[in-house]
Amino acid sequence: MKTEQHAVIRLSEYAAPSYAVAGVALSFDLAPTGTTVRADLKIERSAGQTGPLTLDGEALDLKSITIDGQPLGDNAYTVTETGLTLADAPSKFTLTTEVLIDPVENTRLEGLYQSNGIFCTQCEAEGFRRITYFPDRPDVLSTYRVTVRGSKDVCPILLSNGNLVEQRDLGDGRHEAVWEDPFPKPSYLFALVAGKLDSYEDTFTTMSGRKVDLKIWVEPGNAPYCAYAMDALKRSMKWDEDRFGLEYDLDIFNIVAVSDFNMGAMENKSLNVFNAKYILADPETATDADYANIEAIVGHEYFHNWTGNRVTCRDWFQLSLKEGLTVFRDQEFSADMRSRAVKRIQDVRMLRARQFPEDAGPLAHPVRPESYMEINNFYTATVYEKGAEVIRMQHALLGEDGFQKGMKLYFERHDGQAVTCDDFVAAMADANGRDMTGFKPWYSQAGTPKVTASWRHDATSKTLTLTLTQATEPTPGQKQKQALPIPMRMGLVGSDGKPCNLILDGQDLGAETVLMLDEDSLTCVFEGVDNAAVPSLNRGFSAPIVLKAPYSAAESILLMGHDPDPFARWEAGQQYATALLLGMVADLREKREPVLDEGFIAAFGRILTDSSLDPAFRSLAITLPSEDYLAEQMRPVAVDEIHEARQRLRKAIGETLSRDLSRLHAELADDGRFDPGADAAGRRALRNTALIYLGAAETPEAVTLAKTRYDIADNMTDRMAALAVLTECAGPEREAALADFHDRFKDDEQVMDKWFAIQAMSGLPDTLDRVKALLDHPRFSMKKPNKVRALIGSFAMGNPIRFHAADGSGYDFVIDKLIELDRLNPQVAARLLGTFGQWRRLPADRARLMKTALERLAETEGLSRDSTEIATKSLA
Ligand code: PHE
Numbered sequence: 001m002k003t004e005q006h007a008v009i010r011l012s013e014y015a016a017p018s019y020a021v022a023g024v025a026l027s028f029d030l031a032p033t034g035t036t037v038r039a040d041l042k043i044e045r046s047a048g049q050t051g052p053l054t055l056d057g058e059a060l061d062l063k064s065i066t067i068d069g070q071p072l073g074d075n076a077y078t079v080t081e082t083g084l085t086l087a088d089a090p091s092k093f094t095l096t097t098e099v100l101i102d103p104v105e106n107t108r109l110e111g112l113y114q115s116n117g118i119f120c121t122q123c124e125a126e127g128f129r130r131i132t133y134f135p136d137r138p139d140v141l142s143t144y145r146v147t148v149r150g151s152k153d154v155c156p157i158l159l160s161n162g163n164l165v166e167q168r169d170l171g172d173g174r175h176e177a178v179w180e181d182p183f184p185k186p187s188y189l190f191a192l193v194a195g196k197l198d199s200y201e202d203t204f205t206t207m208s209g210r211k212v213d214l215k216i217w218v219e220p221g222n223a224p225y226c227a228y229a230m231d232a233l234k235r236s237m238k239w240d241e242d243r244f245g246l247e248y249d250l251d252i253f254n255i256v257a258v259s260d261f262n263m264g265a266m267e268n269k270s271l272n273v274f275n276a277k278y279i280l281a282d283p284e285t286a287t288d289a290d291y292a293n294i295e296a297i298v299g300h301e302y303f304h305n306w307t308g309n310r311v312t313c314r315d316w317f318q319l320s321l322k323e324g325l326t327v328f329r330d331q332e333f334s335a336d337m338r339s340r341a342v343k344r345i346q347d348v349r350m351l352r353a354r355q356f357p358e359d360a361g362p363l364a365h366p367v368r369p370e371s372y373m374e375i376n377n378f379y380t381a382t383v384y385e386k387g388a389e390v391i392r393m394q395h396a397l398l399g400e401d402g403f404q405k406g407m408k409l410y411f412e413r414h415d416g417q418a419v420t421c422d423d424f425v426a427a428m429a430d431a432n433g434r435d436m437t438g439f440k441p442w443y444s445q446a447g448t449p450k451v452t453a454s455w456r457h458d459a460t461s462k463t464l465t466l467t468l469t470q471a472t473e474p475t476p477g478q479k480q481k482q483a484l485p486i487p488m489r490m491g492l493v494g495s496d497g498k499p500c501n502l503i504l505d506g507q508d509l510g511a512e513t514v515l516m517l518d519e520d521s522l523t524c525v526f527e528g529v530d531n532a533a534v535p536s537l538n539r540g541f542s543a544p545i546v547l548k549a550p551y552s553a554a555e556s557i558l559l560m561g562h563d564p565d566p567f568a569r570w571e572a573g574q575q576y577a578t579a580l581l582l583g584m585v586a587d588l589r590e591k592r593e594p595v596l597d598e599g600f601i602a603a604f605g606r607i608l609t610d611s612s613l614d615p616a617f618r619s620l621a622i623t624l625p626s627e628d629y630l631a632e633q634m635r636p637v638a639v640d641e642i643h644e645a646r647q648r649l650r651k652a653i654g655e656t657l658s659r660d661l662s663r664l665h666a667e668l669a670d671d672g673r674f675d676p677g678a679d680a681a682g683r684r685a686l687r688n689t690a691l692i693y694l695g696a697a698e699t700p701e702a703v704t705l706a707k708t709r710y711d712i713a714d715n716m717t718d719r720m721a722a723l724a725v726l727t728e729c730a731g732p733e734r735e736a737a738l739a740d741f742h743d744r745f746k747d748d749e750q751v752m753d754k755w756f757a758i759q760a761m762s763g764l765p766d767t768l769d770r771v772k773a774l775l776d777h778p779r780f781s782m783k784k785p786n787k788v789r790a791l792i793g794s795f796a797m798g799n800p801i802r803f804h805a806a807d808g809s810g811y812d813f814v815i816d817k818l819i820e821l822d823r824l825n826p827q828v829a830a831r832l833l834g835t836f837g838q839w840r841r842l843p844a845d846r847a848r849l850m851k852t853a854l855e856r857l858a859e860t861e862g863l864s865r866d867s868t869e870i871a872t873k874s875l876a
């Protein structure tokens with residue numbers, strides 16, 4: 001490969017900072033293409049440290065530099081592409097620098113940039129070094145005083161972290177605001193926002209009776225869309241007090257919603273910055289999934305105030321210390337606000353869709369990685385979602401009370417510090433008087449353990465012998481794997497559908513227990529089991545593993561109908577569907593007519609019509625595993641046959657159950673008053689799932705029904721569900737609906753993303769041509785991450801059949817665009833590039849085409865460090 005080498009950073013080489021920064025004063029003179037940043041840093045050499053002082057800095061134009069007010073001679077410092085070194089700095093001094101930066105040129109959206117004319121910053125992980133020279137690492141904590149100056153016209157609102165302490169008119173059409181944050185923080189939590197913004201305001205009274213001003217800042221005109229986000233914020237604040245005893249610590253909390261953002265949102269101290277799609281909502285523009293995401297992400301960023309900000313990471317290898325823990329907290333928040341069972345199923349679906357493939361591919365890494373080239377590439381499903389599972393297992397091990405004791409000790413010990421994942425586990429262990437050393441390999445070992453279960457019932461001895469065996473495949477850089485401690489929550493369901501008591505070694509454990517599989521294999525003999533009971537394993541997904549269990553169709557149906565654990569009921573249906581679909585795929589490959597299993601469809605039908613079950617659960621339980629999930633189960637991946645099998649089964653379900661589906665579809669119509677709550681959303685979900693199955697039959701009646709639903713829809717959930725059905729059926733109804741949608745929402749930046757995405761995900765043959773044409777749509781821009789993700793990301797990630805077109809046209813198209821994007825925004829380009837790591841699991845022809853496209857990108861002159869790392873690892 002032609003790409004230049006980039007340095008690898010290693011956890012084993014961590015060294016404490018040689019200087020501390022006791023105080024930071026920043027002043028910004030904002031101007032679109034030439035903003036001046038003055039920094040006064042109170043620097044102190046750490047005890048016992050010698051050597052030069054190096055500050056990070058990138059894309060900065062240094063205008064002046066002084067030490068204690070004295071200008072520095074040219075020999076006293078050196079400036080490179082990556083920073084500034086002072087050869088022999090005193091042990092205690094004030095360093096003052098002035099730099100010029102260009103927010104408009106900044107298409108990377110790291111550091112200070114403009115989004116629709118609004119100045120905003122993004123500093124995590126290493127964006128602060130694009131604002132000023134600084135030891136830009138999370139273990140350097142300082143207090144900040146920030147002066148922001150800008151034109152009163154262009155920037156009537158001037159915001160930064162902490163409290164507003166001064167504000168004055170400068171007389172020349174400009175004004176300034178001074179903000180002070182009393183809490184020491186690392187540079188990645190710094191934020192500044194300035195521009196024309198409207199606010200939506202409220203207050204919250206904390207448990208100790210302090211009143212906090214809450215403000216959500218948005219582009220002019222958008223304030224009416226903030227009500228739900230504000231409600232979610234207040235509920236988050238209350239929930240963190242109730243469940244974790246954690247109170248907010250300042251008198252002001254700001255959120256800003258911007259259109260252009262690399263990620264979902266950012267937890268800057270008291271000034272969270274959000275991708276607008278996770279704030280703005282009303283029934284006409286947001287789906288139920290959008291509402292749920294807003295709640296989860298507003299919660300997530302708020303919860304970071306304690307898990308991330310008050311206690312932060314020592315280095316970026318510890319990223320999961322804050323992210324895994326905060327995802328766990330936001331999952332629990334949503335579970336407490338909504339249906340716990342449904343939330344768990346959704347989280348597991350997401351883990352399997354995103355984290356499992358990552359853990360089984362060329363980019364696999366532990367929850368606490370050991371090395372990286374570009375830290376931006378490690379904001380992964382492994383660090384976030386598997387990290388949350390690792391916290392969840394500790395929670396299960398210690399129980400809610402034990403876990404809360406551990407959290408309490410964690411804050412007692414580490415408030416105001418930058419710490420490690422080991423420190424977290426130590427707090428959990430010490431608070432509970434437990435040795436948790438055995439648990440730690442969950443942080444350091446990559447790969448998803450595969451657990452194989454087998455069992456045998458013996459009628460004479462009335463015993464059921466269960467054997468569990470674990471193994472983990474090698475991952476890049478980790479050939480040898482060790483057995484992990486796997487908590488397996490389980491029960492036995494009798495052939496009569498009733499739970500059996502679990503008797504082990506003469507001890508009655510009740511109806512459910514947690515087995516600890518901490519060696520290669522474990523055998524348990526359950527006593528007094530007098531019928532051929534069926535083990536129900538990994539209930540609630542108690543460990544993030546792949547379970548292989550030899551259930552017969554009858555056993556799956558038994559668990560689908562009777563397992564007392566809702567997750568396990570859902571899972572039984574998914575595993576049954578998976579086995580069935582993989583069988584159909586095999587048939588299609590052998591050119592046999594695939595066998596459609598009527599027993600399976602009937603079992604689906606029983607769930608569909610079981611009104612004792614929550615509609616949201618029913619909707620999930622009758623949704624087939626995704627094409628990507630099925631692809632994970634086979635090598636090489638039969639892309640076309642998987643699509644075909646799934647379509648056939650969906651169609652058969654739609655036809656066989658059409659009476660029940662139509663009846664439910666009619667019954668579940670709401671009364672016209674929109675309620676974003678979980679119950680109403682669950683009814684919409686089930687009704688729309690019914691519509692989708694009816695649509696799968698592709699009959700003229702189904703198309704007419706979808707078109708009618710589209711036309712009369714009074715909320716975005718229903719409108720999108722109908723549109724999704726129509727975009728799969730070529731014809732005038734489809735074109736009419738897409739045109740109508742465009743005309744209705746062409747001025748709404750967020751909603752237009754949906755319009756781009758739904759067309760990019762269509763399975764119809766003309767999709768790639770359409771996507772290419774949409775690149776020229778006036779709303780599309782390669783500089784806007786949301787647009788890129790909606791159009792190109794949805795095509796690459798949400799349209800397996802067209803992305804994997806046999807002639808390689810899908811791969812070539814996406815690679816062309818990623819080469820272009822890499823020059824503008826390497827972080828977003830590298831994230832999308834990850835999908836090319838799957839080439840090895842494809843059949844030879846496609847593998848070759850995908851690999852060739854990837855190599856073409858890898859050889860591009862001047863490729864970013866971000867994309868280089870992903871490409872190199874994917875090709876290795
Ligand atoms: N720390 C943010 C979060 O998870 C994510 C993020 C990372 C945002 C990097 C921007 C840049 O809440």
Ligand code: ZN
Pocket residue numbers: 300304322323326
């Ligand atoms: Zn986070």
